[in-house]
Amino acid sequence: MDHPLETSRSVRHKCAACFRQFxxxxxxxxxxxxxxxxxxxxxxAICKKHCRxxxxxxxxxxxxxxxxxxxxxxxxxxxxxxLAILDSPYSQRLHQERCxxxxxxxxxxxxxxxxxxxDASIVVDGGRARxxxxxxxxxxxxxxxxxxxxxxxxxxxxxxxTENVIFYSYVKPIIPVTNYRFETTGIRPxxxxxxxxxxxxxxxxxEILYNGGEKARVLVGHGVEDDLKRLQIGYPIIRDTANYPxxxxxxxxxNSLKYLAQVYLGFDIQNGIQDPYEDCVASMRLYKRMRxxxxxxxxxxxASDPQNKNNFGIWxxxxxxxxxxxxxxxxxxxxxxCWCLDLRI
Numbered sequence: 468m469d470h471p472l473e474t475s476r477s478v479r480h481k482c483a484a485c486f487r488q489f490x491x492x493x494x495x496x497x498x499x500x501x502x503x504x505x506x507x508x509x510x511x512a513i514c515k516k517h518c519r520x521x522x523x524x525x526x527x528x529x530x531x532x533x534x535x536x537x538x539x540x541x542x543x544x545x546x547x548x549x550l551a552i553l554d555s556p557y558s559q560r561l562h563q564e565r566c567x568x569x570x571x572x573x574x575x576x577x578x579x580x581x582x583x584x585x586d587a588s589i590v591v592d593g594g595r596a597r598x599x600x601x602x603x604x605x606x607x608x609x610x611x612x613x614x615x616x617x618x619x620x621x622x623x624x625x626x627x628x629t630e631n632v633i634f635y636s637y638v639k640p641i642i643p644v645t646n647y648r649f650e651t652t653g654i655r656p657x658x659x660x661x662x663x664x665x666x667x668x669x670x671x672x673x674e675i676l677y678n679g680g681e682k683a684r685v686l687v688g689h690g691v692e693d694d695l696k697r698l699q700i701g702y703p704i705i706r707d708t709a710n711y712p713x714x715x716x717x718x719x720x721x722n723s724l725k726y727l728a729q730v731y732l733g734f735d736i737q738n739g740i741q742d743p744y745e746d747c748v749a750s751m752r753l754y755k756r757m758r759x760x761x762x763x764x765x766x767x768x769x770a771s772d773p774q775n776k777n778n779f780g781i782w783x784x785x786x787x788x789x790x791x792x793x794x795x796x797x798x799x800x801x802x803x804x805c806w807c808l809d810l811r812i
Contacts, residue, residue, distance in 0.1 A: 483792035484508070484517035484799070496787045499795045500779040503770055506763040507805035509713050512552040513537045521731070523717045524550055548733050549756065567733030571630075571748040600628045601706075601754065602675060603687040605746035606638075606694045607652050609659075615646025620697045621654050623668060624743035625675060626751060632744065634671055637662035638698075653740035669700055676702055685809065687754040689724040689746060708753045712803045724749055731756065758806040768808060770800040 480489040484504035489495045508517040509524040514537055518524040527534055528541045528550065544552050544559045548566045553559040604625050611617040619642065625634040637654075639662040647654050677683050688694055689708045695701065708714055709721040714731075716722055725737045728749040736745045767774040778798045779787065787795065 479792070481792060483796040486516055492788045493784070495792065496779070496784065496795070499787075499799055502799070503802035504796055504799045505768070505801035506765070507768070507801045507803075507807065509550070511537055512550075513540050519712070519719075520715050520717055521550065521713050522715070522722070525730075526717065548731055568752055570734040571736065571745040601685040601687055601751070602627055602633065603747040603751040603754070604672070604691055604694055605688055605743035605750065606697065607654070607741060607743050608697070609640065609644045609648055609652060609654055610646030611640065611642050611644055613645070615648075617642075618697060619644060620665075620694070621652065621659060621662075622743055623672070623694075623698070624747050625672065626744065626747040628751065628755070630748050630751065634675060635744070636668060638668050639664050641665055651737075651739075651741050653742075665699070669698060672698065672700060673702075687750050689727075689750045690721075691750075706754050706806060706809075708750045711757065711806070713757065714753065727753055754806065758809050760805075760807045762805060762807050764811070765800070768801060769804065770802045772800070775800045 480492055480495050481487070482489075482495060482498060482502075482504070485502070487498065489498065504517050508519065509521050510517050511524060511527055511534075514534060516527060516534075518527060526532075528537055528545065529547075540552065541550075543556050544554070546553065546559060546563050546566050548563065551562070551566075553562050602625050604623070606620045606624075607622040608618040609621040611619045619640045620638050621640060621644075622637050623634070624632065627633055637658050639659060644656070644659065647656065649655065675684070676686060683704055685704050685706055686702055687706045687708070691705055691707050691709075695705075708724065708727060712719075714722060714727060724746060725735070728734055728736045732749065732752050736749050769775065770778075775798075777783065778800065
């Protein structure tokens with residue numbers, strides 16, 4: 468039987484977010500100072516434990532060593548894609564059918580056919596009117612250099628939020644191609660011979676992103692900073708599904724887009740010959756799913772906001788040690804920008 472004093476102490480020294488227990492209150496304070504727990508973290512809908520990523524939440528629910536009570540409920544009422552808990556098994560089945568997206572390959576062929584395109588060597592440029600709100604970008608690369616390992620952008624696609632193609636073109640390489648990587652790109656020399664020059668591609672993409680001088684658009688992609696680097700374009704308003712903390716591995720390494728599409732959207736991509744359109748669709752759907760999460764509205768949601776910089780200041784140590792774990796969690800803030808905040812801009 469636990470001693471009442473020990474039980475009281477364990478509750479007092481237990482993190483209200485991740486449930487870690489500490490021997491001393493000052494150790495809990497140090498933990499809260501560096502953990503950046505917040506309402507924007509993935510949270511178990513059953514026990515309310517905060518997790519650093521959706522992968523760690525998934526492990527908590529159905530991993531090798533799950534919390535058994537949570538696993539039992541999740542098995543019957545949990546959505547394996549968005550990890551929500553529903554009211555009943557029937558509600559769970561209906562929800563999961565809607566939560567699982569269909570694939571995009573057939574959709575690509577249909578959309579390109581509607582645009583009168585049989586061969587992607589023809590440029591698609593839907594113009595300003597087609598690109599409303601957020602846009603997603605993806606590229607496919609051929610190889611350059613002596614061993615063909617140097618990535619050269621050879622095909623680019625941009626879509627809008629409703630998955631309409633607004634720009635789609637082959638890109639003329641600026642250095643010789645030594646490996647067309649046909650097995651995955653489907654690209655042959657004739658596709659690039661009369662392709663759009665890189666300078667022209669840059670101009671068209673920048674026109675879309677900067678919206679003709681109006682409010683610039685949010686750019687979504689997976690590894691999109693690398694795509695922009697190879698396109699030699701700089702752009703500040705980026706939402707990258709490769710580096711978004713909730714979508715990363717428990718080890719804080721990035722997951723592949725193929726894995727994220729399978730696990731969180733419920734369809735397969737990048738099988739056989741790959742097209743940048745399907746990568747655009749997958750990253751856009753991931754972004755919209757993350758953006759649509761409902762979190763508590765905070766006046767200053769980031770730890771870096773000036774109003775939060777002294778929340779866990781060393782000079783407040785004595786005051787912090789008198790706080791409850793719940794109070795410390797309440798003043799804690801996120802160290803990353805949650806995409807749910809985009810809906811409040």
